[in-house]
Amino acid sequence: MRDVAVIGVGLSEWGELWKRSLREIFVDAASAAIADAGVDRIDSMYVGCMSGGLFVGQEHLASLLSDYLGVASIPACRVESACASGGVAFRQGYIEVASGMNDVVLVGGVEKMTDVGGDGATYALATAADQEYEVYHGVTFPGLYAMMANEHMSRFGTTREQLAHVAVKNHRHGAMNPKAQYPFEVTVEGVLKSVLVADPLRILDCSPITDGAAAAVLCPLDMAKKLSKKPIVRVVGSGHSTDSIALHDREDLTELAATKRAAEKAYKMAEVGPAEISFAEVHDCFTIAEICVIEALGLVERGKGGTAAESGLTALGGRIPVNTSGGLKSKGHPVGCTGIAQIVELTEQLRGESGKRQVKGAKRGLAQNMGGTGGSTTVHILEVE
Amino acid sequence: MAGIVGYGAYVPRHRIKVEEIAKVWGTDAESYKRGLMLKEKSVPAPDQDTITMSVEAARNAVKRAGIDPVLIEAVYVGSESHPYAVKPSGTVVSEAVGTTRNIHCADFEFACKAGSEAMFICIGLVEGGAVRYGLAIGADTSQGAPGDALEYSAAAGAAAFIFGKEDGVARVLHTHTFMTDTPDFWRREYEYYPRHGGRFTGEQAYFRHITTAASQMMEKAKMKPQDFTYAVFHQPNGKFPMKVGEMLGFKREQMEAGWLSPTLGNTYSGSSPMGLTAILDVAKPGEKILMTSFGSGAGSDGFIFEVTKQIDKVRDVAPKTREQLDNKTYIEYGVYAKFRGKIRKAV
Amino acid sequence: MFPSRYWREIPQRYRLEAAKCTGCGKVSFPPRSKCPKCGGVEFDEARLPEKGVVKTFTIIRVAPSQFVEQAPYAVGIVELEGGVKITAQIVDCPLEDIKIGQKVRIEFRRLQEDGCSGVICYGYKCVPAL
Numbered sequence: 094m095r096d097v098a099v100i101g102v103g104l105s106e107w108g109e110l111w112k113r114s115l116r117e118i119f120v121d122a123a124s125a126a127i128a129d130a131g132v133d134r135i136d137s138m139y140v141g142c143m144s145g146g147l148f149v150g151q152e153h154l155a156s157l158l159s160d161y162l163g164v165a166s167i168p169a170c171r172v173e174s175a176c177a178s179g180g181v182a183f184r185q186g187y188i189e190v191a192s193g194m195n196d197v198v199l200v201g202g203v204e205k206m207t208d209v210g211g212d213g214a215t216y217a218l219a220t221a222a223d224q225e226y227e228v229y230h231g232v233t234f235p236g237l238y239a240m241m242a243n244e245h246m247s248r249f250g251t252t253r254e255q256l257a258h259v260a261v262k263n264h265r266h267g268a269m270n271p272k273a274q275y276p277f278e279v280t281v282e283g284v285l286k287s288v289l290v291a292d293p294l295r296i297l298d299c300s301p302i303t304d305g306a307a308a309a310v311l312c313p314l315d316m317a318k319k320l321s322k323k324p325i326v327r328v329v330g331s332g333h334s335t336d337s338i339a340l341h342d343r344e345d346l347t348e349l350a351a352t353k354r355a356a357e358k359a360y361k362m363a364e365v366g367p368a369e370i371s372f373a374e375v376h377d378c379f380t381i382a383e384i385c386v387i388e389a390l391g392l393v394e395r396g397k398g399g400t401a402a403e404s405g406l407t408a409l410g411g412r413i414p415v416n417t418s419g420g421l422k423s424k425g426h427p428v429g430c431t432g433i434a435q436i437v438e439l440t441e442q443l444r445g446e447s448g449k450r451q452v453k454g455a456k457r458g459l460a461q462n463m464g465g466t467g468g469s470t471t472v473h474i475l476e477v478e
Numbered sequence: 479m480a481g482i483v484g485y486g487a488y489v490p491r492h493r494i495k496v497e498e499i500a501k502v503w504g505t506d507a508e509s510y511k512r513g514l515m516l517k518e519k520s521v522p523a524p525d526q527d528t529i530t531m532s533v534e535a536a537r538n539a540v541k542r543a544g545i546d547p548v549l550i551e552a553v554y555v556g557s558e559s560h561p562y563a564v565k566p567s568g569t570v571v572s573e574a575v576g577t578t579r580n581i582h583c584a585d586f587e588f589a590c591k592a593g594s595e596a597m598f599i600c601i602g603l604v605e606g607g608a609v610r611y612g613l614a615i616g617a618d619t620s621q622g623a624p625g626d627a628l629e630y631s632a633a634a635g636a637a638a639f640i641f642g643k644e645d646g647v648a649r650v651l652h653t654h655t656f657m658t659d660t661p662d663f664w665r666r667e668y669e670y671y672p673r674h675g676g677r678f679t680g681e682q683a684y685f686r687h688i689t690t691a692a693s694q695m696m697e698k699a700k701m702k703p704q705d706f707t708y709a710v711f712h713q714p715n716g717k718f719p720m721k722v723g724e725m726l727g728f729k730r731e732q733m734e735a736g737w738l739s740p741t742l743g744n745t746y747s748g749s750s751p752m753g754l755t756a757i758l759d760v761a762k763p764g765e766k767i768l769m770t771s772f773g774s775g776a777g778s779d780g781f782i783f784e785v786t787k788q789i790d791k792v793r794d795v796a797p798k799t800r801e802q803l804d805n806k807t808y809i810e811y812g813v814y815a816k817f818r819g820k821i822r823k824a825v
Numbered sequence: 826m827f828p829s830r831y832w833r834e835i836p837q838r839y840r841l842e843a844a845k846c847t848g849c850g851k852v853s854f855p856p857r858s859k860c861p862k863c864g865g866v867e868f869d870e871a872r873l874p875e876k877g878v879v880k881t882f883t884i885i886r887v888a889p890s891q892f893v894e895q896a897p898y899a900v901g902i903v904e905l906e907g908g909v910k911i912t913a914q915i916v917d918c919p920l921e922d923i924k925i926g927q928k929v930r931i932e933f934r935r936l937q938e939d940g941c942s943g944v945i946c947y948g949y950k951c952v953p954a955l
Contacts, residue, residue: 211887212888212889212890212893213890215887215888215889215890216889216890216891219889225830225834225855226837226855226911226912227912228889229834229936229937229946229948230900230912230913230914230936230948230950231885231888231889231892231895231898231900231914231936231937232885232900232912233885233887233888233889235883235887236883236885236900239883240881240882240883240900240901240902241881243881243882243883243925244880244881244925247881247925288886289884289886290886290887291883291884291885291886291887292883292884292886293883294883337861339912340902340912341902341910341911341912342861342910346880346881346902
């Protein structure tokens with residue numbers, strides 16, 4: 094296996110992009126990443142997208158996107174693992190470069206979500222759950238996470254206010270991110286008064302519907318050292334795990350076993366533990382998700398995730414800043430793109446390019462991206478040379 | 479002869495009071511309460527229909543019968559509110575109950591006597607030896623047009639009976655039927671609500687058919703009203719069954735156990751069959767029961783049962799009918815209108 | 826929903842038919858061809874018990890397309906006697922009265938329908954146990 098570096102990253106504009114199509118935003122992000130990398134070729138491409146079919150009626154993205162990027166002859170592949178599509182695309186690209194199969198691999202993620210109405214989006218997102226044994230009964234994604242929240246609150250005494258603190262913290266971070274979809278601050282009171290979506294989760298506990306694309310260019314470490322004038326960001330750990338698709342099939346409803354396993358693999362490969370991570374981007378599709386994820390990653394003790402945001406532990410300046418980009422909550426959550434966008438944030442932080450939200454002395458960042466209620470998860474650890 | 483080996487009822491949880499309906503249409507609630515002896519009626523939730531209630535009533539009947547449902551070889555669902563115009567209710571019920579696949583299955587419709595028709599035919603098939611056990615169900619979620627007199631009574635409920643060769647909980651002593659072509663109440667294809675002949679539905683339809691069927695049956699059986707501990711008749715409202723019973727020479731005490739309509743409403747195909755389940759819930763071995771249904775169109779089916787010792791063993795195995803009737807939640811007219819599809823959310 | 830997709834699951838939707846691994850005894854619902862616990866491939870037929878306890882629940886206020894008319898409604902994860910957990914709606918109970926630990930039982934209900942002309946989909950829901 095060869096050492097692999099991230100030599101270029103790029104984001105498209107994010108938000109409700111009424112004038113822009115899926116192909117356009119992908120090309121924006123990919124072109125930005127290629128320019129950032131300073132490469133003159135792409136050998137291969139992986140694109141994460143959860144549901145081109147349900148959101149814009151478009152499958153076969155490998156052909157469409159390589160064509161519109163002007164690299165139509167290369168091997169390209171669309172990767173799907175619900176909201177972990179981006180993370181899995183990154184891992185596939187990483188494996189391809191590490192294996193020696195190809196040198197310059199573009200990994201991207203894209204989702205165009207606003208071409209359907211609210212119930213259409215709810216329907217499309219719910220396809221990440223078990224259609225016959227969860228969705229058939231009327232459950233939604235906010236509903237599944239709400240059930241995790243109720244369980245976490247009843248078992249560990251996590252409070253409704255503590256959930257709100259996750260949103261407050263991530264919006265505070267997002268307000269410093271010019272790319273964020275909702276770059277404004279929210280208050281605990283504001284979260285608690287926002288409209289109920291699936292009790293106890295309110296609209297300000299939920300990540301938004303976002304159009305967006307992200308991309309990164311991977312190459313062998315040796316090549317990066319020759320090519321890049323920027324600090325070299327190396328992939329030091331990669332873990333990937335799956336779990337039952339149905340939440341009810343899990344022994345423990347709030348443990349996120351796939352995240353735990355993927356993290357263990359990534360830590361082992363990087364030869365580090367949670368205490369040596371400088372900052373993390375995690376999958377806060379709902380406030381409760383960040384609480385369960387930081388527990389599964391070992392950043393806090395099991396059952397203690399609720400106090401982390403409230404106490405400032407996971408805020409910028411805290412012991413382990415989480416979601417400095419604003420997270421899915423404030424930055425936005427174009428589902429299949431999110432895993433790559435997390436890599437963009439990690440890379441910029443490690444290069445010291447994050448402006449007001451820069452984590453001081455950021456040496457090693459972790460990105461956790463999950464699909465469904467945690468039925469698939471990737472964990473990546475990136476380090477600056 | 480055949481016997482009822484298991485019986486069960488199902489009453490949905492929601493109720494609406496007569497006052498609540500009267501308030502909306504500006505009518506006099508007292509006249510319905512006094513005149514028709516109706517206080518409230520059951521309302522099915524939006525996720526309940528003839529099929530779901532039939533399944534629950536049938537499961538209660540299977541529990542009381544204590545038999546493997548795979549031994550049931552005939553299923554008949556009588557209703558005027560089958561959820562599909564084309565596609566049987568009985569197939570869903572049969573699969574949900576877990577009967578054999580080598581089953582004779584059909585849906586019946588004969589206004590309010592579709593349930594007793596199902597009973598009549600099961601008894602015949604069992605007595606003739608064609609089937610080991612037959613499941614007969616009467617169930618309805620009937621609708622009265624908004625503001626129509628029927629809106630105060632049209633209710634929801636189901637009753638199910640498993641008939642077998644053995645005596646079971648009640649032996650069938652006699653059956654009888656009487657029918658004429660009388661257009662007292664009808665609903666045309668593609669119409670949502672039924673229409674009726676107003677006062678014409680009384681004397682020439684309800685009273686004539688029930689009194690004829692019941693008196694002919696008693697004559698055939700050489701029995702008199704005083705030979706019965708219980709009598710139950712079709713219950714389109716609270717008043718009619720008491721009046722028809724008195725016309726036949728029955729006393730109030732004989733009819734009270736099965737008289738559910740004042741707080742249940744008219745469950746159409748489920749009506750007199752549900753009354754019979756309430757009687758079986760309290761009857762003692764050796765007691766005799768007369769039941770006469772009525773279906774518009776019009777006809778009546780009559781049955782005479784004799785309760786056996788088995789009743790004391792199975793009564794408590796499933797929820798009793800009046801227990802279900804007492805387990806209720808009142809709703810307002812707006813919620814009722816939503817539940818019954820009279821108003822629909824914009825989507 | 827195309828009828829074959831609904832029809833295929835009828836044994837589970839109507840009768841809670843499950844599969845019990847002959848090797849380790851784990852009950853799978855719906856039945857699987859490989860036991861998720863021991864990898865066994867032989868199973869006995871089993872029916873799930875119709876009583877259970879609410880492990881967790883939520884009230885769905887923003888519903889997917891085919892459930893919009895039903896909202897708000899409660900959905901829970903219910904642990905049935907014997908330990909198998911299922912996701913099901915909790916009905917016939919005021920939404921504010923539903924609690925973790927509440928005892929429920931299975932009833933047969935309509936789950937969804939494919940418009941007013943499509944197939945009606947039936948199955949299990951939970952109601953408070955009397």
